Amino acid sequence: MSKKPFVTKEQIEEITKTYPTPFHLYDEKGIRENAKALKEAFAWNPGYKEYFAVKATPNPFLIQILREYGCGCDCSSYTELMLSEAMGAVGQDIMFSSNDTPMEEFQYADKLGATINLDDITHIDFLEKAIGHIPERISCRYNPGGLFKISNDIMDNPGDAKYGMTTEQMTEAYKILKSKGAKEFGIHAFLASNTVTNDYYPMLAKVLFEEAVKLQKETGAHITFINLSGGIGIPYKPDQTPNDIRAIGEGVRRVYEEVLVPAKMGDVAIYTELGRFMMGPYGCLVTKAIHEKHTHKEYIGVDACAVNLMRPAMYGAYHHITVMGKEDQPCDHKYDITGSLCENNDKFAIDRMLPKIDKGDYLVIHDTGAHGFSMGYNYNGKLKSAELLLKEDGSVQLIRRAETPADYFATFDCFDIGKKLINKVERP
Numbered sequence: 001m002s003k004k005p006f007v008t009k010e011q012i013e014e015i016t017k018t019y020p021t022p023f024h025l026y027d028e029k030g031i032r033e034n035a036k037a038l039k040e041a042f043a044w045n046p047g048y049k050e051y052f053a054v055k056a057t058p059n060p061f062l063i064q065i066l067r068e069y070g071c072g073c074d075c076s077s078y079t080e081l082m083l084s085e086a087m088g089a090v091g092q093d094i095m096f097s098s099n100d101t102p103m104e105e106f107q108y109a110d111k112l113g114a115t116i117n118l119d120d121i122t123h124i125d126f127l128e129k130a131i132g133h134i135p136e137r138i139s140c141r142y143n144p145g146g147l148f149k150i151s152n153d154i155m156d157n158p159g160d161a162k163y164g165m166t167t168e169q170m171t172e173a174y175k176i177l178k179s180k181g182a183k184e185f186g187i188h189a190f191l192a193s194n195t196v197t198n199d200y201y202p203m204l205a206k207v208l209f210e211e212a213v214k215l216q217k218e219t220g221a222h223i224t225f226i227n228l229s230g231g232i233g234i235p236y237k238p239d240q241t242p243n244d245i246r247a248i249g250e251g252v253r254r255v256y257e258e259v260l261v262p263a264k265m266g267d268v269a270i271y272t273e274l275g276r277f278m279m280g281p282y283g284c285l286v287t288k289a290i291h292e293k294h295t296h297k298e299y300i301g302v303d304a305c306a307v308n309l310m311r312p313a314m315y316g317a318y319h320h321i322t323v324m325g326k327e328d329q330p331c332d333h334k335y336d337i338t339g340s341l342c343e344n345n346d347k348f349a350i351d352r353m354l355p356k357i358d359k360g361d362y363l364v365i366h367d368t369g370a371h372g373f374s375m376g377y378n379y380n381g382k383l384k385s386a387e388l389l390l391k392e393d394g395s396v397q398l399i400r401r402a403e404t405p406a407d408y409f410a411t412f413d414c415f416d417i418g419k420k421l422i423n424k425v426e427r428p
């Protein structure tokens with residue numbers, strides 16, 4: 001089983017004349033087609049809006065593409081709010097779905113007119129202290145607890161997740177918010193992550209829609225939007241069947257007709273906060289084999305490391321790898337593909353069957369478009385790579401330059417040693 005990269009070996013050879021490996025490359029065409037398909041899948045709901053989860057891929061050039069399809073921003077930190085504001089996404093274009101929220105972040109979100117999604121009942125008081133009032137439009141995050149199952153498959157464990165309010169707290173929170181002047185209510189839940197099934201959203205919708213009907217009855221609150229959040233996954237493995245967003249949109253529509261319409265809630269807007277589904281498949285990490293090592297195992301050392309893509313090291317996550325130009329050769333070599341960190345978990349693949357790799361070969365690590373670059377860190381003083389956009393016309397645009405040592409040392413700028421490091425050190 002294989003996966004075909006959206007970039008060719010010839011294109012990579014051309015790109016590397018200007019931009020050295022490693023780099024993240026994004027596929028404009030793929031991003032656009034997918035955003036359009038999502039919009040169409042939920043077109044049955046007049047108020048539908050996707051709030052892109054900024055943390056997945058916090059690059060304004062990429063988010064700007066999504067903005068053309070009506071997407072807003074789902075933020076959960078100060079800098080994510082800053083990024084949204086700079087792109088002109090303010091007011092109802094921002095969903096602020098944070099947790100353990102510092103006071104100044106509530107203040108900033110309120111200043112931008114964002115819709116605030118409260119993670120906890122105690123945040124009502126905290127928010128009121130922070131901004132001096134309760135906004136007229138407000139959302140609460142729900143966590144029904146227990147296990148989230150589809151048939152007998154355990155999808156995830158909300159009972160073990162730090163997010164959201166219990167069923168009792170939701171009712172109480174709505175009553176308090178209403179008494180403090182809230183007029184338009186929303187409800188939000190994120191109960192399973194990276195689901196590769198068309199059933200997740202419809203099942204989540206059923207939980208949320210039923211809770212919404214109950215809340216409206218019990219509290220008289222006017223519910224105007226329901227936020228299905230993130231969690232639609234992507235097929236990281238080549239044998240997985242991708243989600244069919246049309247089937248998902250249709251599944252949610254059926255539950256809407258079944259639960260909300262009879263309760264006279266047929267005017268509720270559906271929101272999503274997808275991250276992975278919007279960008280994951282449309283980014284890849286391009287890296288070069290620079291070493292081969294034969295000891296107790298066979299190793300290929302590449303010029304990228306966990307600093308560029310942390311998911312394999314952090315979660316043992318699978319990312320498919322294509323050795324460019326060797327797509328038709330047999331996968332008869334078993335390799336660990338490693339980065340250079342002084343951490344034994346810095347491996348993009350373990351015991352992976354691949355064609356024979358030679359030094360200088362380009363490797364494409366697939367599906368790094370979401371939670372890829374953004375999760376990176378600077379361990380071992382390694383620097384983050386550039387991000388490039390492969391445009392629809394085949395040209396390549398730099399959308400974030402690579403870090404330099406001066407960036408790495410920037411937070412010493414208030415000290416003499418920092419001035420020395422920042423001014424003198426250039427990347428060789």
Ligand SMILES: *Cc1c(COP(=O)(O)O)cnc(C)c1O
Nearest residue numbers: 053097229230231273274275276
């Ligand atoms: C991370 C996150 C998302 C996006 O999740 P994906 O799995 O990337 O779709 C959406 N909403 C919230 C509140 C999140 O924390």
